Amino acid sequence: MNARGLRRLRLAPQAAGAAADPGPLAIADLEAFPLREPVSQRTYTAIRCRTRSGLTGWGECADVSPDELARARKIVAGQPATAYGRLRRDLAAIPGMEAAAGMALLDITGKLAKAPLYQVLGGPTRNKVRALARIEATADAVKQARDAGYRACLVPAPSPAARNQGQAYIRAVRAQMEWLRAAAQDCDFVLDGGGALTPGDAASTAAALERFRLLWLEEPCPLANLGTVRKIAAETVTPLGFGRHIHRAGQFQDLLREEIVDILRPSLARNGLAQIRRMAALAETYYVAVAPYHDGGPIATAAALHLAASLPNFYIQQIPLPAAEPDRQMRAAIAGGGVESVKDGFAALLTGPGLGITVQEAALERYKA
Amino acid sequence: MKRREFLGGAAGCGCAPALAQNALGRDAFSGAGSKIKITNLKVFGVSLTPDSDRPYVFVKLETDAGVVGWGEGTLEGKAGAVTACVNDFREFVIGSDPMQVEHHWQSMYVHSFYRAGPVMGSAISGIDQALWDIRGKVLGLPVYQLLGGPFDPRGVRGYYHAGARTREELERLRGVAVQQGVSCFKSGIPGYYEWIETHRNIDRAVKAMQLLREGLGPDIDVAIDFHAKTSPAVASILVKEVEPLNLLFVEEPCPPENVKAMARIARRSTTPIATGERLVAAYGCQALIEMGVVDILQTDINHVGGITALWKVGACAEASGISMAPHACEGPIGGIATLHVDAAMPNFLVQEICSGVEPAMKEKVWEEWLGFPAMRMVNGRFPLPAKPGLGFDLSEAALQKYPFGGTRPMARVFHGDGSVAAW
Numbered sequence: 001m002n003a004r005g006l007r008r009l010r011l012a013p014q015a016a017g018a019a020a021d022p023g024p025l026a027i028a029d030l031e032a033f034p035l036r037e038p039v040s041q042r043t044y045t046a047i048r049c050r051t052r053s054g055l056t057g058w059g060e061c062a063d064v065s066p067d068e069l070a071r072a073r074k075i076v077a078g079q080p081a082t083a084y085g086r087l088r089r090d091l092a093a094i095p096g097m098e099a100a101a102g103m104a105l106l107d108i109t110g111k112l113a114k115a116p117l118y119q120v121l122g123g124p125t126r127n128k129v130r131a132l133a134r135i136e137a138t139a140d141a142v143k144q145a146r147d148a149g150y151r152a153c154l155v156p157a158p159s160p161a162a163r164n165q166g167q168a169y170i171r172a173v174r175a176q177m178e179w180l181r182a183a184a185q186d187c188d189f190v191l192d193g194g195g196a197l198t199p200g201d202a203a204s205t206a207a208a209l210e211r212f213r214l215l216w217l218e219e220p221c222p223l224a225n226l227g228t229v230r231k232i233a234a235e236t237v238t239p240l241g242f243g244r245h246i247h248r249a250g251q252f253q254d255l256l257r258e259e260i261v262d263i264l265r266p267s268l269a270r271n272g273l274a275q276i277r278r279m280a281a282l283a284e285t286y287y288v289a290v291a292p293y294h295d296g297g298p299i300a301t302a303a304a305l306h307l308a309a310s311l312p313n314f315y316i317q318q319i320p321l322p323a324a325e326p327d328r329q330m331r332a333a334i335a336g337g338g339v340e341s342v343k344d345g346f347a348a349l350l351t352g353p354g355l356g357i358t359v360q361e362a363a364l365e366r367y368k369a
Numbered sequence: 370m371k372r373r374e375f376l377g378g379a380a381g382c383g384c385a386p387a388l389a390q391n392a393l394g395r396d397a398f399s400g401a402g403s404k405i406k407i408t409n410l411k412v413f414g415v416s417l418t419p420d421s422d423r424p425y426v427f428v429k430l431e432t433d434a435g436v437v438g439w440g441e442g443t444l445e446g447k448a449g450a451v452t453a454c455v456n457d458f459r460e461f462v463i464g465s466d467p468m469q470v471e472h473h474w475q476s477m478y479v480h481s482f483y484r485a486g487p488v489m490g491s492a493i494s495g496i497d498q499a500l501w502d503i504r505g506k507v508l509g510l511p512v513y514q515l516l517g518g519p520f521d522p523r524g525v526r527g528y529y530h531a532g533a534r535t536r537e538e539l540e541r542l543r544g545v546a547v548q549q550g551v552s553c554f555k556s557g558i559p560g561y562y563e564w565i566e567t568h569r570n571i572d573r574a575v576k577a578m579q580l581l582r583e584g585l586g587p588d589i590d591v592a593i594d595f596h597a598k599t600s601p602a603v604a605s606i607l608v609k610e611v612e613p614l615n616l617l618f619v620e621e622p623c624p625p626e627n628v629k630a631m632a633r634i635a636r637r638s639t640t641p642i643a644t645g646e647r648l649v650a651a652y653g654c655q656a657l658i659e660m661g662v663v664d665i666l667q668t669d670i671n672h673v674g675g676i677t678a679l680w681k682v683g684a685c686a687e688a689s690g691i692s693m694a695p696h697a698c699e700g701p702i703g704g705i706a707t708l709h710v711d712a713a714m715p716n717f718l719v720q721e722i723c724s725g726v727e728p729a730m731k732e733k734v735w736e737e738w739l740g741f742p743a744m745r746m747v748n749g750r751f752p753l754p755a756k757p758g759l760g761f762d763l764s765e766a767a768l769q770k771y772p773f774g775g776t777r778p779m780a781r782v783f784h785g786d787g788s789v790a791a792w
Binding site: 088121124248253281311 | 397398400402403468469470471472474475504507508510514515516517518519520651652654655659677680681684685687688689713715
């Protein structure tokens with residue numbers, strides 16, 4: 001290199017030895033804490049990531065096998081904790097770890113910046129987060145959700161007795177939704193098909209419920225054949241939500257391109273924040289919002305609240321509401337009681353650095369799966 | 370309901386008196402935002418030469434925390450319009466929290482009602498970059514780290530423009546490139562093109578492209594910019610003819626408004642197609658991405674809507690396997706800002722800078738302003754800034770040597786019969 005080149009190198013304020021050791025921000029360890037709720041038996045896994053400097057970040061996913069954890073450790077070891085976007089890609093073959101480790105890295109980045117995560121991500125875009133409870137279709141469950149502060153509930157559609165039920169099935173669905181509405185006038189509902197209906201029943205259900213004003217109809221049928229699913233979307237104005245099983249953004253792009261989806265439901269446990277932000281960017285160009293699917297634990301709820309406050313096209317966040325008090329106690333013991341409290345339909349933002357929660361490791365030990 | 374109530378509730382007609390702001394307004398975020406407030410917005414027109422057709426439009430935001438942010442909204446030939454548009458956004462930013470960049474972006478875009486064209490897109494770009502600069506400085510991290518990067522810690526791969534025209538010049542350039550580690554060049558095609566072209570002009574263009582590949586050799590990536598001076602009919606012939614050259618891409622084979630027209634060109638050839646420098650927001654790229662027209666998107670951080678919008682275009686593109694090669698032909702602030710986004714995109718390919726292998730007058734001025742050789746590659750890559758924010762300091766005094774010389778139109782070219790040509 002000539003003298004001029006050397007001079008340039010010296011002057012350019014580039015990261016010194018950028019490709020070399022990331023120093024104190026290098027990831028030193030990654031640990032998994034499998035958890036089980038005592039009554040519901042719902043399981044999820046907390047993930048702890050630590051840097052050499054001692055910063056700790058937390059994330060969460062569903063189940064992680066020892067092999068998956070070992071593979072993830074190999075990928076992140078010694079990498080800079082702030083490179084959450086690159087490590088998300090590198091972990092994409094281990095979807096749960098992509099989500100969990102990604103959250104933990106963002107938690108660390110926020111703590112490093114001494115700012116709530118939503119601020120690191122460009123927010124807040126809103127000052128509170130609309131909440132959705134997934135409940136059974138019973139009067140008790142609706143009352144419990146209302147009393148807990150929710151004003152939106154996701155309820156399962158009645159199980160069809162057989163394939164292609166037609167009129168009989170629609171009557172059953174309509175009856176269920178009518179008494180639900182009567183039981184909670186100030187609540188809105190998402191009807192969850194659980195991917196269990198035939199496309200024909202899904203289409204007639206969606207059409208029959210148009211006047212009921214569902215927030216949306218969720219996973220009415222399997223996403224096996226886009227041409228078939230498209231027919232449902234074409235025949236109804238009831239909004240459709242899909243996506244809890246989707247991991248690639250390109251799959252959402254197909255749904256958007258085919259005019260099938262009105263609200264994206266990417267799962268926090270599969271995708272993590274960085275990937276859902278990419279999916280949301282895509283949805284924005286179709287004037288479509290995201291409502292992340294969440295059936296895990298309280299750490300992911302914290303992450304979800306930050307995600308919601310960073311996105312422009314966010315609508316509602318599913319926040320688990322365990323029916324049993326011991327399960328609720330467990331969640332509060334892990335992440336603090338305030339994280340999942342809902343008032344007048346909304347959850348509050350967490351304003352502390354990173355995820356804004358202090359995970360109690362003693363509680364993780366106590367509720368070990 | 371009375372009609373008046375309906376209109377009021379729906380915030381309806383254009384003739385309504387000024388709509389009341391939502392009662393929450395700016396105070397909505399008092400508990401959730403930062404304590405920092407933007408205190409001033411300044412916009413600078415900067416002409417490197419008095420007759421420059423592309424004076425830089427720089428935006429500076431000042432805060433009550435002492436932190437300032439710089440951004441760029443240079444729009445070639447429309448400096449006055451962008452300057453005015455930035456000032457139109459004054460009320461959007463003064464007194465508000467600089468950390469909420471997404472909120473401000475949405476507000477500028479959505480509350481402008483007409484959505485954005487290039488003037489508004491460039492104004493939003495300037496403000497957005499300045500907000501990110503502040504955000505990074507306050508949070509103590511370079512912008513590419515806030516975005517989750519870097520994907521490649523060695524820096525951002527770039528390309529220069531090849532000014533060489535003869536075989537000898539090209540071979541000399543190839544030698545310099547090998548020495549400097551530069552791995553890619555871009556050039557144009559000669560002349561202006563009519564709707565349908567003669568065999569002479571078609572052959573001239575093909576020969577010019579062949580010469581580029583031959584002169585630069587097989588180991589350097591070659592991109593060719595048609596600059597939208599060709600019609601789909603003419604471009605289709607050229608793009609197909611140069612398939613054996615294995616170009617990195619052909620850029621803007623026709624103008625960008627009609628996506629189907631560009632799709633027709635792309636469909637008839639295996640040559641990769643790139644476009645996007647004139648597009649605003651991810652919305653502007655939606656049809657191109659959905660229809661699978663292009664292989665590469667080139668949105669420009671000074672027009673697309675800044676860091677926020679360029680990152681989103683990258684995310685949308687990635688879902689369809691499209692690569693990013695952002696355009697940059699304006700000043701050093703946008704240039705540096707785009708490096709931060711490049712470093713945080715998994716589908717990043719290569720970064721443009723409208724410079725040659727040897728720095729010219731403008732690069733010397735940039736170095737004088739910023740204290741380092743901005744947008745000059747080392748071993749074929751732009752080094753990543755290490756400091757928080759965008760990673761540079763700039764004083765207003767440094768700009769004063771290059772006062773605004775007024776808006777000048779870009780080049781106006783005409784065919785032999787006097788009709789309007791594109792360049």
